[in-house]
Amino acid sequence: MNKKITLFGEYLLRLTPPQQQKLVQAHSLEMHWAGSEANIAVSLSVLGDPSIYITALPDNELARSGLNELHRYAVQTQIVKTKGARVGTYYYESGQGARPGRVIYDREYSAFSYLKPGQLNWNEIFETAGWFHWSGITPALNQGLADICLEALQAARQKKLVISADFNYRNTLWQYGKHCSQVMPELLQFCDVILADVDTAKLYFGIEPDPANLVESTFTLLKKTLPNVNHIAMTMRKQESANSNQYIGYLWNEGKIYASQSYHIQQIAERIGAGDAFMAGLIHSLKMKKSLDETIEFATACGVMKHSITGDFNVATREEIDTVIQQGGRGRIIR
Secondary structure (H helix, E strand, C coil), rough: CCCCEEEEECEEEEEEECCCCCCCCCCCCCCEECCCHHHHHHHHHHHCCCEEEEEECCCHHHHHHHHHHHHHCCCEEEEEECCCCCCEEEEEEECEEEEEEEEEEEEEEHHHCCCEEECCCHHHHHHHHEEEEEECCCHHHHHHHHHHHHHHHHHHHHHEEEEEEEECHHHCCCCCCCCCCHHHHHHHHCEEEEEEEEHHHHHHHHCCHHHHHHHHHHHHHHHCCCCCCEEEEEEEEEEEECEEEEEHHHHHHHEEEEEEECCCECCHHHHHHEEEEEHHCCCCCCCCCCCCCHHHHHHHHHHHHHHCCCCCCCCCCCCHHHHHHHCCCCCCCCC
């Protein structure tokens, strides 16, 4: 229970125009720190789970500013410092009404992209770990990082860690000559817990779920392709506009599907990071050995709560998330 959750991925600086402006309108940009695995590490730390985040950064003031933000939430870090490189960046133009949100990546030549196989001693890193988490974003960046993921997964399996992954497909990142279906199936075979989605499952594995029974058939087909997986999670979202969504979570285990209550989320502050918040809630609940009904309710409520918080980090406490569950997401004032 006290062993650390280790997470590996790129730490990013996010720049966003204020007040839902488009980039072409903006005269200033707001700074936030981001990255799928970093988002999860922060959420886990706030929930009381000790986590250590592994990444690479340049040795400069900007990177130190980002690390200060992680340390603010008691996330432990192990950093490979790379000279002559930069912090990966992305620009986020938030959606409003009928206008969808938009992400523009600026990640080439980042310190993380220069990591090479053999550079990280995974046996040493995993010495105090009980869980390892990664996502499909990292092997999308280049072949070297895909190879590092394989190294980490082999070491984690040898150490008998619980391994989790978020499918996290990003079309604009797969640019180094390999299709995601040539890389991801091998890496996902190591996982015990996965967060999937229907469209990405089709891309990674070429499966064709039954449209009339989408959730159950997707779970069934994924289990056939990933026999070692014990828990498969998924969220389904009906998007009415950029500011109003229907949201529900599902969890598969041993042939049974558990569903959360359905939430109608209105006046969304931000969708970015909702999947990471859900993943953190899933890891936390499974690690705490909650019932699977409780697990999917808690994970989904974490995702719901993130829609009310700007920035990539979900900094909601367990008590706040429990309140979301009890109130069904209605947001009544607590006095």
